[in-house]
Amino acid sequence: MLEVRDLSFAQILQEVNLTLHKGEFVVLLGPNGAGKTTLLKCLLGLYTPTRGEVLVCGRPLKHLTYKERARLLAYVPQSYHPVFPYTVLEFVLLGRTPHLGFLSRPGKRDEIKAREVLRSLGLEALVRRRLTDLSGGERQLVLFARALLQEAPIFLLDEPTANLDLKHQIEVLTTVHRLAGERGLTVVATLHDPNLAFGFADRVVLIKKGRILAEMNPRKHPRAQELLEELYEIPLEILYFRGYPLVSLTGAFPGNPLGGENHENRGHFMG
Numbered sequence: 001m002l003e004v005r006d007l008s009f010a011q012i013l014q015e016v017n018l019t020l021h022k023g024e025f026v027v028l029l030g031p032n033g034a035g036k037t038t039l040l041k042c043l044l045g046l047y048t049p050t051r052g053e054v055l056v057c058g059r060p061l062k063h064l065t066y067k068e069r070a071r072l073l074a075y076v077p078q079s080y081h082p083v084f085p086y087t088v089l090e091f092v093l094l095g096r097t098p099h100l101g102f103l104s105r106p107g108k109r110d111e112i113k114a115r116e117v118l119r120s121l122g123l124e125a126l127v128r129r130r131l132t133d134l135s136g137g138e139r140q141l142v143l144f145a146r147a148l149l150q151e152a153p154i155f156l157l158d159e160p161t162a163n164l165d166l167k168h169q170i171e172v173l174t175t176v177h178r179l180a181g182e183r184g185l186t187v188v189a190t191l192h193d194p195n196l197a198f199g200f201a202d203r204v205v206l207i208k209k210g211r212i213l214a215e216m217n218p219r220k221h222p223r224a225q226e227l228l229e230e231l232y233e234i235p236l237e238i239l240y241f242r243g244y245p246l247v248s249l250t251g252a253f254p255g256n257p258l259g260g261e262n263h264e265n266r267g268h269f270m271g
């Protein structure tokens with residue numbers, strides 16, 4: 001569905017190879033500045049790779065028109081600062097643009113779809129509110145709604161849960177996971193919470209200093225702890241609870257006798 005071949009971008013990304021399948025939910029995990037957003041922007045065609053290429057459904061991304069790209073790829077950016085005071089409904093309807101003819105406007109059916117998507121995310125009360133007046137989390141959900149309305153088969157999400165409370169984090173990731181399963185959507189999301197990544201992703205790709213450090217099966221990986229410690233350069237533990245890996249940082253907390261400089265003793269302290 002989406003293939004990254006030997007991609008380098010400036011000094012930021014080096015020799016990235018990645019194949020993303022239909023219906024797969026892949027999470028990019030890595031420290032600040034690792035290159036995750038840059039990779040998403042290369043996948044979108046906002047940045048042109050210095051080397052290598054991106055293939056979408058077997059076609060080089062650079063050969064696709066902007067409209068073709070918009071039909072295939074939906075993007076939710078990390079942050080969005082609206083300039084125009086669109087209402088939520090007007091803004092979400094912009095997601096239909098790639099499906100409309102030249103100079104045509106969204107019709108009644110588009111509006112019904114938009115309202116359905118907003119309702120499915122519990123946002124019906126916001127329909128007439130101005131985008132400029134929303135909280136960061138509400139705006140994030142509206143961006144997600146606009147991307148859903150685009151009905152693209154590939155979803156690129158940059159920290160989709162960053163401004164959301166626990167309930168909405170779970171709601172967004174559950175929706176994404178469901179859509180990947182039901183509609184065969186291919187999803188690439190960057191996340192900063194490894195526990196959410198392990199809980200929802202089919203595959204976790206670790207990115208460090210612009211390179212892929214490893215790809216992991218999120219449920220079980222023999223070197224999970226070692227790899228995450230290498231990724232974040234902190235001591236941590238992975239505990240398994242009800243079949244899910246949970247990353248614990250207690251070994252690094254101040255006052256923990258087995259933490260900090262003594263973290264080589266970790267693994268013996270589980271209480």
Ligand SMILES: Nc1ncnc2c1ncn2[C@@H]1O[C@H](COP(=O)(O)OP(=O)(O)OP(=O)(O)O)[C@@H](O)[C@H]1O
Nearest residue numbers: 012030031032033034035036037038039078190192
């Ligand atoms: N337009 C740009 N010009 C120059 N350097 C850039 C540009 N965009 C990003 N960078 C640099 O590239 C590196 C990777 O940035 P990127 O935003 O891709 O990281 P990230 O993994 O998404 O980080 P975060 O988790 O903090 O969002 C950083 O060092 C950043 O400063």
